[in-house]
Amino acid sequence: MLTKQKKLSRKEIKEDKLVEYYYKSQSFFEENKNKVLMYAGILAAVIVAIYFYTDYRASQNTKADALLGNIMEVYDSGSYLEAIEGRKETKVLGLKQIVADYGSTENGETAKIYLANSYLSLGKTDEALKYYEDYSGSLDIFKSAALAGQASIISSKNEYGKAADLYMKASKISKTNSMNADYILQAAINYFDAGDKEQAKTLLQTIRDDYKTSTAFAQVDKYLSQLN
Numbered sequence: 001m002l003t004k005q006k007k008l009s010r011k012e013i014k015e016d017k018l019v020e021y022y023y024k025s026q027s028f029f030e031e032n033k034n035k036v037l038m039y040a041g042i043l044a045a046v047i048v049a050i051y052f053y054t055d056y057r058a059s060q061n062t063k064a065d066a067l068l069g070n071i072m073e074v075y076d077s078g079s080y081l082e083a084i085e086g087r088k089e090t091k092v093l094g095l096k097q098i099v100a101d102y103g104s105t106e107n108g109e110t111a112k113i114y115l116a117n118s119y120l121s122l123g124k125t126d127e128a129l130k131y132y133e134d135y136s137g138s139l140d141i142f143k144s145a146a147l148a149g150q151a152s153i154i155s156s157k158n159e160y161g162k163a164a165d166l167y168m169k170a171s172k173i174s175k176t177n178s179m180n181a182d183y184i185l186q187a188a189i190n191y192f193d194a195g196d197k198e199q200a201k202t203l204l205q206t207i208r209d210d211y212k213t214s215t216a217f218a219q220v221d222k223y224l225s226q227l228n
Contacts, residue, residue: 064102067093068111080118099131109137113145125153140174147173148183155190164190164199181207181214188223201227 070092075083086094093101095115102108116131128149135146151166167187171180188203201224208220 060102061105061107064098064105064107064111067098067102068095068107068114071095071098072114075114075118078121080121084115084118084122103134106137106139109135110139110142112137113142113149116146116149120149120153125156129153141177144170144173144177144179144183148179148186151186151190155186155193160190160194161196164188164194164196168203178214181211181216184211185216185219185223192223192227197227 071083071086071094074087074092075095082094084094084096086092086097095111095118098111099108099115103112112131112135116128116135119125119128119131132146132149132153135142137143147166147170151163151170154166155163164187167183167190171177171183171187174180177183184203184207188200188207191197191203192200204220204224204227207214207216208224211217
């Protein structure tokens with residue numbers, strides 16, 4: 001005579017499945033032990049590599065900061081050629097070498113802006129444009145400066161519409177940039193030179209309405225009178 005099977009409870013079914021899963025996992029591990037250990041080793045190596053790379057980048061950025069600080073006194077004094085090349089007699093590295101050695105760090109990216117400014121001050125516009133365009137740092141103030149630097153060079157080549165667009169782009173990077181009114185003014189001037197008087201007038205009116213305390217505000221009426 002057949003005996004009636006006992007109905008398993010939900011808890012017992014769950015426990016039974018867990019046991020089954022455990023033995024399957026154990027069996028899989030035994031069969032693929034070498035692969036599992038290999039992948040675990042690779043993952044550990046990647047984590048260690050990322051740690052050391054991050055630490056290295058931080059160290060390089062700190063070095064770039066110190067080197068940039070050493071040459072900024074020369075830059076601020078207006079000795080732009082010396083700022084570019086450095087002071088060999090005192091082993092002060094120039095901006096060009098700092099960019100070459102540390103250009104991928106945040107402070108190395110900052111050095112690109114000062115290097116471009118130096119070339120622009122010396123009238124070497126092609127070199128300046130190269131480093132303005134090469135800037136890829138994360139600081140908004142230098143993002144805007146890089147765009148405005150490109151715009152000033154392009155404007156000197158009579159490409160006024162393109163220059164105006166770049167100035168406007170520079171003014172929109174950060175709402176708190178104290179240079180925004182100046183960028184908008186330069187955009188207006190370039191739109192005027194490009195023949196787009198309506199856009200120039202609109203931007204001048206924006207400065208009049210929204211930037212009353214800026215230095216650009218004092219020049220608005222002069223340019224508006226030319227438009228009218």
